[in-house]
Amino acid sequence: MFDLSDFAKLTNSDSEDESDKLTNEQQYEEKQINVHDEILTIREFHFSTTNAGYVWPSTFFIIDYILKHSELFKDKRIIELGSGTGILSLFLKKKGFNVTSSDIDEKDVTENNQYNQNLNNVNYDHIPHTWGEKFPEDLNNFDIVIASDIILYVAYFEKLMITLRQLMDNKPGAFMLMSYKRKLYNSKRFFVLLTENDFEYEMVESKTWIIRKSQPNTTKRSKESIDNIVL
Numbered sequence: 001m002f003d004l005s006d007f008a009k010l011t012n013s014d015s016e017d018e019s020d021k022l023t024n025e026q027q028y029e030e031k032q033i034n035v036h037d038e039i040l041t042i043r044e045f046h047f048s049t050t051n052a053g054y055v056w057p058s059t060f061f062i063i064d065y066i067l068k069h070s071e072l073f074k075d076k077r078i079i080e081l082g083s084g085t086g087i088l089s090l091f092l093k094k095k096g097f098n099v100t101s102s103d104i105d106e107k108d109v110t111e112n113n114q115y116n117q118n119l120n121n122v123n124y125d126h127i128p129h130t131w132g133e134k135f136p137e138d139l140n141n142f143d144i145v146i147a148s149d150i151i152l153y154v155a156y157f158e159k160l161m162i163t164l165r166q167l168m169d170n171k172p173g174a175f176m177l178m179s180y181k182r183k184l185y186n187s188k189r190f191f192v193l194l195t196e197n198d199f200e201y202e203m204v205e206s207k208t209w210i211i212r213k214s215q216p217n218t219t220k221r222s223k224e225s226i227d228n229i230v231l
């Protein structure tokens with residue numbers, strides 16, 4: 001079974017030099033990132049077992065999609081899963097969307113999200129929540145789920161399904177917008193599990209998907225068959 005800490009080592013290794021390997025102290029770096037007409041300052045951090053410390057590429061695809069289809073998201077209550085540094089929620093909040101972020105219940109991740117909110121004078125709710133655990137807020141508070149680059153965690157897919165079902169079961173109109181630019185060879189399992197959990201999915205842009213609960217009595221579950229999914 002793929003071990004998350006191996007993945008963290010792999011992704012951290014690019015930026016490691018010999019001195020990094022000798023210390024367990026967290027290392028931080030602040031960057032200015034231009035996103036459309038906004039300049040955001042984002043603090044990244046190097047050591048995260050779930051890769052929450054860096055800005056990942058799909059963030060920008062989700063932003064583009066939401067801006068292009070803003071009528072679908074305006075006045076909806078959006079929850080981001082796996083928010084990492086918080087850049088996506090930060091940007092959306094600045095643009096006036098009603099967004100809440102959430103990520104694994106780990107101190108470094110939660111603190112960095114709050115730090116980045118302060119750095120950018122933005123304020124939104126962040127929910128520390130590990131997939132599969134009881135959701136700490138009323139699930140009816142959310143209409144739309146968004147997530148960037150979260151299908152790297154094959155070992156946690158079943159738990160992620162629990163969370164997606166909690167957020168989307170029995171909510172007509174609810175959907176998830178998900179994009180990935182990074183994946184693993186067995187990320188396809190995510191789509192297999194979606195079908196098994198009565199979700200249907202449609203690719204709306206390259207590697208960007210809309211996922212909904214299947215309607216009762218639909219035989220055709222997905223517009224893309226799993227065999228056609230190119231990962």
Ligand SMILES: C[S@@+](CC[C@H](N)C(=O)[O-])C[C@H]1O[C@@H](n2cnc3c(N)ncnc32)[C@H](O)[C@@H]1O
Nearest residue numbers: 050051052055056082083084103104130131148
């Ligand atoms: C590759 S990072 C992407 C971060 C951010 N969405 C971005 O695009 O910059 C994946 C995110 O999923 C979160 N994650 C991984 N496993 C999780 C779990 N079991 N429960 C909750 N969040 C998890 C990580 O903490 C991390 O923030």
